[in-house]
Amino acid sequence: MKANILVVDDDAEVRELLVQVLQRSNYQVTQIKDAASLKEAAAGCNRILSLLDYKLPDATGLDLLPGIKKDWPRPK
Numbered sequence: 001m002k003a004n005i006l007v008v009d010d011d012a013e014v015r016e017l018l019v020q021v022l023q024r025s026n027y028q029v030t031q032i033k034d035a036a037s038l039k040e041a042a043a044g045c046n047r048i049l050s051l052l053d054y055k056l057p058d059a060t061g062l063d064l065l066p067g068i069k070k071d072w073p074r075p076k
Contacts, residue, residue, distance in 0.1 A: 033061035
């Protein structure tokens with residue numbers, strides 16, 4: 001299974017650029033546009049890294065960190 005990277009950013013162009021770069025390096029990428037979509041979109045996401053935008057329309061990247069750590073503990 002490919003390593004998965006979670007990208008959370010409200011700017012579609014930034015997300016697409018990150019996805020293109022990461023996919024060229026053979027990573028699977030899960031894209032999320034806002035905090036409200038995080039739990040639903042990332043369900044079952046076995047990620048190795050989370051890239052979070054600091055300023056989202058409904059939260060900050062720092063607001064999301066505790067939930068990410070709880071729901072997706074450190075990969076083994």
